Amino acid sequence: MTKPSIPLGLVFSQSGPYAMMAGEMLKGALMAIDEINQHHGFDFTFAPHLRDPGGIVAAYHTACADLIREEHVDHIVGCYTSASRKQVIPIVERTERLLWHPARYEGFESSDNVIYVGAAPNHTVVPLVRHMLDHISGDVFCIGSNYVWTWETNRVTREIVTSAGGRILAERLLELGETAVDHIIKEIIDRKPPVVFNTLVGESSYSFIRALHAATMRAGLAIPMLSCSLCEPELKLIGSAASVGCITSSAYFESIERPENRAFVARWKARYGADSNPSVDGQSTYICVILLARAIRRADSADVGAVRRAAANHRYDSPQGPIWVDPDNNHCFLTPRLARSVHGCQFRIFWEADAPERPDPYLSNLDLPAVGTRPEKSNDAMTKRSTHLRIVK
Amino acid sequence: MTRPSPFSVRGRRALMVMRDEREISIMRRQLNRLGMTITEYDPAESPPDEAVDVIVLDADSIPIKSDLATVWKVDAPIIALIGTETPSRLKWLLDLKPASFLIKPLRSAGLYTALVVAFDSAQRRIDEAARIERLEDRIRCRRVVFAAILQVMRTHDRSESEAFTLIRETAMRHRTTIEQLSAEIVAVGGMPHRTPRTA
Numbered sequence: 001m002t003k004p005s006i007p008l009g010l011v012f013s014q015s016g017p018y019a020m021m022a023g024e025m026l027k028g029a030l031m032a033i034d035e036i037n038q039h040h041g042f043d044f045t046f047a048p049h050l051r052d053p054g055g056i057v058a059a060y061h062t063a064c065a066d067l068i069r070e071e072h073v074d075h076i077v078g079c080y081t082s083a084s085r086k087q088v089i090p091i092v093e094r095t096e097r098l099l100w101h102p103a104r105y106e107g108f109e110s111s112d113n114v115i116y117v118g119a120a121p122n123h124t125v126v127p128l129v130r131h132m133l134d135h136i137s138g139d140v141f142c143i144g145s146n147y148v149w150t151w152e153t154n155r156v157t158r159e160i161v162t163s164a165g166g167r168i169l170a171e172r173l174l175e176l177g178e179t180a181v182d183h184i185i186k187e188i189i190d191r192k193p194p195v196v197f198n199t200l201v202g203e204s205s206y207s208f209i210r211a212l213h214a215a216t217m218r219a220g221l222a223i224p225m226l227s228c229s230l231c232e233p234e235l236k237l238i239g240s241a242a243s244v245g246c247i248t249s250s251a252y253f254e255s256i257e258r259p260e261n262r263a264f265v266a267r268w269k270a271r272y273g274a275d276s277n278p279s280v281d282g283q284s285t286y287i288c289v290i291l292l293a294r295a296i297r298r299a300d301s302a303d304v305g306a307v308r309r310a311a312a313n314h315r316y317d318s319p320q321g322p323i324w325v326d327p328d329n330n331h332c333f334l335t336p337r338l339a340r341s342v343h344g345c346q347f348r349i350f351w352e353a354d355a356p357e358r359p360d361p362y363l364s365n366l367d368l369p370a371v372g373t374r375p376e377k378s379n380d381a382m383t384k385r386s387t388h389l390r391i392v393k
Numbered sequence: 394m395t396r397p398s399p400f401s402v403r404g405r406r407a408l409m410v411m412r413d414e415r416e417i418s419i420m421r422r423q424l425n426r427l428g429m430t431i432t433e434y435d436p437a438e439s440p441p442d443e444a445v446d447v448i449v450l451d452a453d454s455i456p457i458k459s460d461l462a463t464v465w466k467v468d469a470p471i472i473a474l475i476g477t478e479t480p481s482r483l484k485w486l487l488d489l490k491p492a493s494f495l496i497k498p499l500r501s502a503g504l505y506t507a508l509v510v511a512f513d514s515a516q517r518r519i520d521e522a523a524r525i526e527r528l529e530d531r532i533r534c535r536r537v538v539f540a541a542i543l544q545v546m547r548t549h550d551r552s553e554s555e556a557f558t559l560i561r562e563t564a565m566r567h568r569t570t571i572e573q574l575s576a577e578i579v580a581v582g583g584m585p586h587r588t589p590r591t592a
Contacts, residue, residue: 058413058414058415061415082477083453086453086476086477086497090497090498106479107479108477108478108479108480109478146456146457146458146459147456148477148479148481148482151457151458151479151481151482152479152480152481152482154481155479155480155481155484171458173458
């Protein structure tokens, strides 16, 4: 008997400035769709309909309008940037559809018609800055791409750092796509900051990391670097030597030692090649499709209201660990992790929360005095202060 | 001069500083319906050198840390179009002192309210600035008034409150301000001899 087919919209830019990331996300979506379609536990299949906005912000609205009108989709998985998501939200709200959004973002949004599967700012920037204060320095040099992700990450960093008595030594911005970084590298080598927080994206980030690596080698310096966004495929693009040593905050790394993740990575490599690596965004997009399929099964319907209710608080043991949607704000409970990039374009995880953390998109539960308090320098300072945190390595 | 009512928007000049074509067409249509004249401008350029009554500015279209981030601090009231509600963006917006705002995506409803609030708050701002200037003038003159009171206390052998009453009543009789009369008292070293003005 043929299973009924449910149309599923996919909106990923296959060209433009972030095509690489969106390509990884599409891989995650297609892999999950195939798994659902072949799984005996689901009495329906997904019929994917892909639209490619080509990295043009205004094209996202058209793509989604087209998916809803022509393909009759109730659910859309996609969008990488906040600008594109904000194009899509009006149309999914007006037509009562659901956007499943895989990417981490800067927060300060909560639509009833979006399920935010990527990390909220309390999952990424907060633990990273906390680690920096406890183990590296309170004085930080910030460099980022000139757009909302950097502005907001820098603002949160500044709030936490200054409340702890630290300083933002500099806040340098490059236009998106800019790769002329020599003047900033020179400033960093001259000033020798104790730590650099890098919120550059794409080619700007790769150029900067390569140039800083070369310059610090020449000068005989070791300056730690922080990131909230680097992923394994990017480490490859940067190059094996230059990409080593970056302290990165993410809910997912390929190296997570969980049976669910080992099986997921194996399936990914079997499908996309032994030298391919699932990224946080690829894995998160995979989770979007699985969460949707499980919610449809629970609701026995693809109806948006029923699916939203069925997805709420429903725990899924995903590759990155247990994850579920918080119906208070439609964001997900996720486990924050910190890792250091190592040779072989991988991350070695050195800390993770011992339970998934409630999403806090408006950072309304951020307790600045508590986060900013700098305890006595000690290797387990973080565990002393926050008993729910756990050092894994 | 009669002040225009904030409810009367016909004939007023709006400057649209926007980029999204869909938003632009909604804004253009509504402003036309309200009978306003429209100038359109790209957010990447510096403000034009022409007088307008209101600026409709898409806040998301200008990078926070750019040379253009502050040039829109102009006299005309600003209606901010807001998509991103992050504190970093809102802080930038507050520095522009928007007179009112609209949340994107735009709809046909809401613009008239935003215009009325913008025109009203712009007028209140002008009134308040004028009032503050008057009050500041008076504060600056307090030293002179105090000096005049001391002068009158000495030359006319009065108590402080009697001296002030004398100055106030004389100023009223001469149809001048306490501050002006005080300046004259300080200048001539006592109550000036001047004939009361008649209306």
